[in-house]
Amino acid sequence: xxxxxxxxxxxEQALDRRSFLRLSALAGGGFAVGYSYFGAATSAFAADAAxxxxxxxxxxLRVGADxxxxxxxxxxxxxxxxxxSLPMIIAEEMDLNWKDVRIVNSSIDPDTxxxxxxxxxxxxxxxxxxxGPGGAGGRGGGGRGGPQLPNLDGPTPQMxxxxxxxxxxxxxxxxxxxAARAVLVEAAAQTWGVPVTELMTENSAVVHKASNRRAPYAxxxxxxxxxxxxxxxxLTFKDPKDFKLLGTRVSxxxxxxxxxxxxxxxxxxxxxxxxxxxxxxxxxxxxxxVTSANVDEIKKLPGVKNAFIVTAQGGVPAGVAIVADSTWAxxxxxxxxxxxxxxxxxxxxxxxxxxxxxxxxxxRSSEGDGDAFAGAAKTIEASYTFPYISHAPLEPQxxxxxxxxxxxxxxxxxxxxxxxxxxxxxxxxLPNRAIKVHVTRSGGGFGRRLNNDFAGQAALISKLxxxxxxxxxxxxxxxxxxxxxxxxxxxxxGGLDANGKLLTWRHHRVSVTGGGAGQDNFPQGFGVxxxxxxxTIPSPIPTYAWRAPNSCSGAWVTQSFLxxxxxxxxxxxxxxxxxxxANAPAAAPAGGAGPAGFPGGGGRGGGGxxxxxxxxxxxxxxxxxxxxxxxxxxxxxxQGLGIAFYxxxxxxxxxxxxxxxxxxxKLTVNKVVAACDVxxxxxxxxxxxxxxxxxxxxxxxxxxxxxxNFEKGRLVExxxxxxPLLFMPDAPKSIEVHFVKSANNPTxxxxxxxxxxxxAVCNAIFAATGIRVREFPLTRTSLKWS
Amino acid sequence: MNYSLNxxxxxxxxxxxxxxxxxxxxxxxxxxxxxxxxxGAGICGACTxxxxxxxxRACQLTVAEVGTKKITxxxxxxxxxxxxxxxAWCDVDxxxxxxxxxxQIMTAAALLAKKPQPTDADIDExxxxxxxxxxxxxxxxxxxxxxxxx
Numbered sequence: 001x002x003x004x005x006x007x008x009x010x011x012e013q014a015l016d017r018r019s020f021l022r023l024s025a026l027a028g029g030g031f032a033v034g035y036s037y038f039g040a041a042t043s044a045f046a047a048d049a050a051x052x053x054x055x056x057x058x059x060x061l062r063v064g065a066d067x068x069x070x071x072x073x074x075x076x077x078x079x080x081x082x083x084x085s086l087p088m089i090i091a092e093e094m095d096l097n098w099k100d101v102r103i104v105n106s107s108i109d110p111d112t113x114x115x116x117x118x119x120x121x122x123x124x125x126x127x128x129x130x131x132g133p134g135g136a137g138g139r140g141g142g143g144r145g146g147p148q149l150p151n152l153d154g155p156t157p158q159m160x161x162x163x164x165x166x167x168x169x170x171x172x173x174x175x176x177x178x179a180a181r182a183v184l185v186e187a188a189a190q191t192w193g194v195p196v197t198e199l200m201t202e203n204s205a206v207v208h209k210a211s212n213r214r215a216p217y218a219x220x221x222x223x224x225x226x227x228x229x230x231x232x233x234x235l236t237f238k239d240p241k242d243f244k245l246l247g248t249r250v251s252x253x254x255x256x257x258x259x260x261x262x263x264x265x266x267x268x269x270x271x272x273x274x275x276x277x278x279x280x281x282x283x284x285x286x287x288x289x290v291t292s293a294n295v296d297e298i299k300k301l302p303g304v305k306n307a308f309i310v311t312a313q314g315g316v317p318a319g320v321a322i323v324a325d326s327t328w329a330x331x332x333x334x335x336x337x338x339x340x341x342x343x344x345x346x347x348x349x350x351x352x353x354x355x356x357x358x359x360x361x362x363x364r365s366s367e368g369d370g371d372a373f374a375g376a377a378k379t380i381e382a383s384y385t386f387p388y389i390s391h392a393p394l395e396p397q398x399x400x401x402x403x404x405x406x407x408x409x410x411x412x413x414x415x416x417x418x419x420x421x422x423x424x425x426x427x428x429x430l431p432n433r434a435i436k437v438h439v440t441r442s443g444g445g446f447g448r449r450l451n452n453d454f455a456g457q458a459a460l461i462s463k464l465x466x467x468x469x470x471x472x473x474x475x476x477x478x479x480x481x482x483x484x485x486x487x488x489x490x491x492x493x494g495g496l497d498a499n500g501k502l503l504t505w506r507h508h509r510v511s512v513t514g515g516g517a518g519q520d521n522f523p524q525g526f527g528v529x530x531x532x533x534x535x536t537i538p539s540p541i542p543t544y545a546w547r548a549p550n551s552c553s554g555a556w557v558t559q560s561f562l563x564x565x566x567x568x569x570x571x572x573x574x575x576x577x578x579x580x581x582a583n584a585p586a587a588a589p590a591g592g593a594g595p596a597g598f599p600g601g602g603g604r605g606g607g608g609x610x611x612x613x614x615x616x617x618x619x620x621x622x623x624x625x626x627x628x629x630x631x632x633x634x635x636x637x638x639q640g641l642g643i644a645f646y647x648x649x650x651x652x653x654x655x656x657x658x659x660x661x662x663x664x665x666k667l668t669v670n671k672v673v674a675a676c677d678v679x680x681x682x683x684x685x686x687x688x689x690x691x692x693x694x695x696x697x698x699x700x701x702x703x704x705x706x707x708x709n710f711e712k713g714r715l716v717e718x719x720x721x722x723x724p725l726l727f728m729p730d731a732p733k734s735i736e737v738h739f740v741k742s743a744n745n746p747t748x749x750x751x752x753x754x755x756x757x758x759x760a761v762c763n764a765i766f767a768a769t770g771i772r773v774r775e776f777p778l779t780r781t782s783l784k785w786s
Numbered sequence: 787m788n789y790s791l792n793x794x795x796x797x798x799x800x801x802x803x804x805x806x807x808x809x810x811x812x813x814x815x816x817x818x819x820x821x822x823x824x825x826g827a828g829i830c831g832a833c834t835x836x837x838x839x840x841x842x843r844a845c846q847l848t849v850a851e852v853g854t855k856k857i858t859x860x861x862x863x864x865x866x867x868x869x870x871x872x873x874a875w876c877d878v879d880x881x882x883x884x885x886x887x888x889x890q891i892m893t894a895a896a897l898l899a900k901k902p903q904p905t906d907a908d909i910d911e912x913x914x915x916x917x918x919x920x921x922x923x924x925x926x927x928x929x930x931x932x933x934x935x936x
Contacts, residue, residue: 076881126906249879250879254881255881260863261861318885327810327823394822396824442883444919474826475826690882691882694922724920727923
């Protein structure tokens with residue numbers, strides 16, 4: 001029944017070398033099991049070295065004297081269901097009754113954790129090493145610094161990004177659960193005088209079947225707390241086929257609070273004596289300071305406590321802060337604010353100008369082709385365009401900050417607590433150890449809350465105003481001061497032989513502002529000569545990770561153009577793509593890795609996945625998606641099926657869509673099916689399906705309606721009327737999410753389920769109408785047919 | 787100015803300016819934070835409440851306009867969080883981030899009060915102005931149908 005633990009992921013191996021499982025008896029009875037880390041040994045603070053074995057705020061559990069188990073969930077909950085799914089892994093391994101489990105968020109707390117700041121350029125110290133190196137332009141930079149992003153491949157327990165929470169925690173959580181179970185079983189063995197091998201566990205109890213004895217965990221806690229925790233290599237684990245909780249549908253642990261309006265979110269936090277703040281910043285990206293502001297008039301308005309000009313400092317941009325006794329008083333006063341800013345050099349930047357530059361770069365796409373297409377019997381070319389888009393989480397950025405003297409405390413809806421900590425440190429000049437970060441539930445993340453600029457601003461305003469403040473961004477602020485999904489252009493050319501086989505593929509990606517190319521994915525490595533030139537058009541418009549970075553746009557470009565090539569070759573698109581997948585080399589290249597970076601997607605894709613493995617995992621799900629949508633059905637004109645697949649963030653997903661387009665061009669997406677290979681275990685089936693369904697809606701929404709435009713260095717759109725997203729009437733009536741289990745370690749779903757939907761739907765639109773969508777938002781293309 | 791309001795069956799007095807939106811009266815002055823701020827422009831529906839039983843946008847409704855009308859918020863929808871929609875929302879596990887869901891439930895409750903057995907088309911029409919950024923629409927539909935059966 002018990003088996004060896006599957007191999008650790010690379011991230012977990014790194015963790016394993018620096019950490020050990022530890023059991024601590026608790027005052028008042030009970031015990032705690034978790035990891036201690038050696039990270040503090042490298043701390044710049046001597047005092048941290050002395051406390052090197054305190055628990056870091058990673059996932060860990062406490063078993064109370066009454067047997068009740070509290071699981072501390074360190075990963076921020078942003079809607080990905082992590083506060084439910086990660087504790088399920090511990091509960092499964094420990095054979096806990098799920099209803100006996102209590103789950104609480106852990107904070108970054110100088111009293112209980114050991115943040116270990118490090119010089120730039122060194123690797124993060126893992127849990128406890130909160131100050132991951134600032135490679136992303138983090139602290140202290142003027143203007144809007146990028147987030148201080150922890151190394152996504154390392155164990156970074158208080159960050160949720162890159163769909164890493166599940167893969168980097170799965171085995172570690174099983175170890176914690178197995179260790180707690182082991183000491184409870186040992187306690188029963190000693191109490192009863194029977195060997196451990198005769199004991200089993202179920203429903204929060206140890207059972208000795210031979211003597212028909214049963215001891216609830218509660219009765220064993222006192223003894224268990226005195227026992228040594230087994231070393232990692234002495235632990236035994238459940239065989240995944242014996243899982244009782246994992247793979248079932250478990251309703252989110254905070255659902256009862258959500259549906260009754262409890263104060264879960266950052267915006268809901270209050271403390272005594274707090275005021276409400278707003279912050280007016282330069283409307284021009286990369287602009288300078290405040291040149292004038294009527295702060296004296298503003299101070300006289302009803303409810304206003306203070307108003308002042310903030311100069312750029314500590315990573316916080318220049319602006320005007322208004323502090324009032326209510327949100328509405330602050331908003332109302334801001335409406336009367338007359339502030340002027342130094343626009344700097346960017347006051348003439350426009351979207352139209354950027355498009356012009358991109359098209360000029362696209363016109364030179366063939367310069368690198370050489371004679372690559374010389375042997376092709378047929379070539380086709382197409383260009384694709386996608387705009388900047390916003391994360392637009394429904395909870396606008398906000399942060400409650402209380403900075404007094406030598407200490408700061410913040411309550412933040414963040415998906416990256418270490419970055420929030422570093423932003424507050426930079427803004428206030430306080431050392432990390434003087435800052436406490438309470439991580440609240442977040443009203444959506446999508447990558448936006450990896451960057452905690454709002455936390456630095458709140459802390460600075462609190463410090464300058466001399467009182468606790470909740471900084472509240474308006475929806476307009478949230479759009480304007482987002483760090484956007486980069487816009488981009490794809491200039492593609494494909495060469496086919498006389499039999500319609502793809503010989504040569506060129507994908508010239510032109511990005512504005514930056515962002516990776518998303519080119520290093522299928523069909524590169526599948527017997528195709530792939531050319532992947534890229535050009536970056538510089539722009540002051542700030543960008544950062546948006547759900548499935550690069551893949552979210554790259555999948556659409558590549559999987560649409562493959563469909564175009566299939567049409568050009570006279571082949572069925574599914575057969576065409578399956579034939580290409582079958583072109584994987586017979587054996588993995590020496591060293592186990594395919595062509596450099598392949599097949600990644602988002603730079604964090606299946607690192608090390610070679611084309612052979614890619615094909616092995618992809619072909620079954622492509623076939624399943626095709627089967628579930630009823631591929632090959634004859635449909636009347638105006639209805640069509642499309643299919644697409646992509647791998648990113650270590651997940652493999654194929655999606656197929658059925659659409660109807662009326663003669664006057666109205667699109668209905670009737671049905672989308674997803675087939676996913678995300679490893680051998682689905683942790684929470686309900687949450688997993690929900691992530692897939694939501695990502696499909698998000699992908700549809702993003703391709704269909706919104707775009708961001710810029711004029712005079714400023715954002716044109718300002719709220720959900722000019723930046724429209726998908727509402728219920730346009731959501732597919734049916735979204736199926738299917739899972740195919742493979743031998744691989746489980747991975748996350750929030751991101752890999754998004755990229756394939758846009759190309760699947762656009763390919764279906766082509767099948768229905770003969771119209772190829774090559775520009776987003778989709779509303780720019782007429783779908784009228786006759 | 788002092789306003790005497792009827793909120794969730796209780797009389798509540800607040801001292802605010804007349805143009806203050808009910809959204810902020812509820813959140814900042816009455817500690818009823820289940821009503822959410824999403825857009826401040828009446829577009830997203832996160833702030834949906836009931837005014838005399840009809841769904842309304844709290845960000846577009848000033849305290850002066852409310853007068854003595856009966857206000858119901860998510861906190862007052864049921865005594866113990868056991869409205870059929872609240873139960874169905876948990877059973878179906880609708881929420882992802884959960885931020886929009888109080889507004890979704892309040893809109894759906896107004897629908898069920900008028901149409902106890904809504905069709906998909908009824909649901910789409912009534913729910914058409916409530917944004918779910920996480921994309922839980924298929925589960926919202928399912929949860930409304932489930933609650934309607936009770």
